[in-house]
Amino acid sequence: MRSIWGGIIIILAVAILLPTQAGAQPILTTRCTLDNRATNAEAEARVEWARKCGLLRNVGSPALTRNTGLAAANGGTLLEYDEADLAKNPTGDGVYTGPDYSFHVNETYVFAIYLSGPTYQNNDAFGFKKWTRDSWRKKGRTLYPTFGTTPNLTDFGNKQLFPHPTNTSDCNLYTDQAGTAQSVSTTFHVNGYCEAACYTPEQELLFSDGNVRILDAVNARREDLITLAPGATLDNLELQQNRTYSYTVEARDALHDIFVITTRSGGQLRVTNEHPVINGEGRMVQAQTLKVGHELVKADGTPDEIVSIEKTTHFGKVYNIRPVSTDLVSNVLVAQGFLVGSVRFQNDEVGYINRVILYRGTPAELIP
The missing domain is CATH 2.170.16.10 (Hedgehog/Intein (Hint) domain)
Known part of the structure; x- marks a missing residue:
């Protein structure tokens, strides 16, 4: 084995987690340093906001469920909400949960916050079915969605978009992190889910x-x-x-x-x-x-x-x-x-x- 002793830069920051495909080549993740959520609480708040906005704006009714056939740990079967149709809207235009799990709201939610484990189901404050797992199964660092004006973050014309920093009832996106300049376009996309670390x-x-x-x-x-x-x-x-x-x-x-x-x-x-x-x-x-x-x-x-x-x-x-x-x-x-x-x-x-x-x-x- 050769030893190389040049300088190494290992940078802590944040990254976007893109879809997992069993048996495929390594997936590509993309950092989102400019949209850094410094704590798990901030990251989890972003996930909660995206789930709520997706359900209220794009699903509309708690009755519009799809039975997954999977057993819930507290009884019954897990019911899912599809925020968009992957065949009709493959890039997720106007979708808050992103394409990673085919716009499945609850599956995306538990992926972002929890490691694998038994999944429970209860009603949220709006009457929608919500999946959770035991608190000790939470990830060391919560993943969270970041947004842009095009589906591909590397597009030359892609512009970063941000939720309002304090008003969780506001489902609009803004061109600045302070939430003072609302995006003039209704087009937005989840560019991925953010995590940490990196080398030059x-x-x-x-x-x-x-x-x-x-x-x-x-x-x-x-x-x-x-x-x-x-x-x-x-x-x-x-x-x-x-x-x-x-x-x-x-x-x-x-x-x-x-x-x-x-x-x-x-x-x-x-x-x-x-x-x-x-x-x-x-x-x-x-x-x-x-x-x-x-x-x-x-x-x-x-x-x-x-x-x-x-x-x-x-x-x-x-x-x-x-x-x-x-x-x-x-x-x-x-x-x-x-x-x-x-x-x-x-x-x-x-x-x-x-x-x-x-x-x-x-x-x-x-x-x-």
């Missing part, structure tokens, strides 16, 4: 044939991502060929505050404050907790002492990657020769930050 285009990740620039991997939709094997430890960093689930791609240039972390070997990480990295203890930590004298971990398991940390900025497009596997250890990637966490640690598995991920000859149950 020249940075390299390990694939089956060596280190590959993330931008080249995105363009080729490379599936052969290398990660740690599920049983890897600091004493035995076994690698495996994993598969790529999704790539994250920035649509618009943006300015990001980053930390430049330089190690004694000459390696360098350029990261945002929350990006997950493996420290010398095998613990997954946020970059903002690192200090001079702490250690990063190389791909061969050896520690590499941090000799300087500086704060700077990065302007431009950024990228990221998510493996198919969901276990913690095989979501550790090799980037520029260092061990870092995939985007899962910033979203679904954010609760594992500050926990030991890679053990060193001690049974897992004995380590806090």
Whole structure:
């Protein structure tokens, strides 16, 4: 395995999650930095707003349900609402839930907020059937819809649109985040669902044939991502060929505050404050907790002492990657020769930050 020790920038931000297709090539995600929801509460409020507006404006009546035939955890079968007809309106013009789940309102809602699990059904305040799951099944970071004037965020003429920042009864969209300039067009589209993290285009990740620039991997939709094997430890960093689930791609240039972390070997990480990295203890930590004298971990398991940390900025497009596997250890990637966490640690598995991920000859149950 080759080791590459150039600079790496891992940028924390937000991304759009596009449709999942079983057995297809890696899906493409697109960052929405300019529409950042800083907290889960803000993101969940956006999801609730989109669900309500879709039901009230595009469905109209609680009686217009479709029986999915799937069992509800609290009895009966799950009833769904279709906000639009995919055959008649494939791009989702004027639709609040987006095409990811064929404009299925409740399915899109639970996808955005929850991990998989038993699904309950009750009436909401307007009499519509609403699906929920146990609170402990909520994602570490809620996904939320972002909007534009065309179906494709990368269209030259696509303009960002925003809901009103405080009036949740207002289903209109605005050209500014303050909600003072209502869009003159009734045409709008969900451009995707937002999540976190990313690398600059020249940075390299390990694939089956060596280190590959993330931008080249995105363009080729490379599936052969290398990660740690599920049983890897600091004493035995076994690698495996994993598969790529999704790539994250920035649509618009943006300015990001980053930390430049330089190690004694000459390696360098350029990261945002929350990006997950493996420290010398095998613990997954946020970059903002690192200090001079702490250690990063190389791909061969050896520690590499941090000799300087500086704060700077990065302007431009950024990228990221998510493996198919969901276990913690095989979501550790090799980037520029260092061990870092995939985007899962910033979203679904954010609760594992500050926990030991890679053990060193001690049974897992004995380590806090």
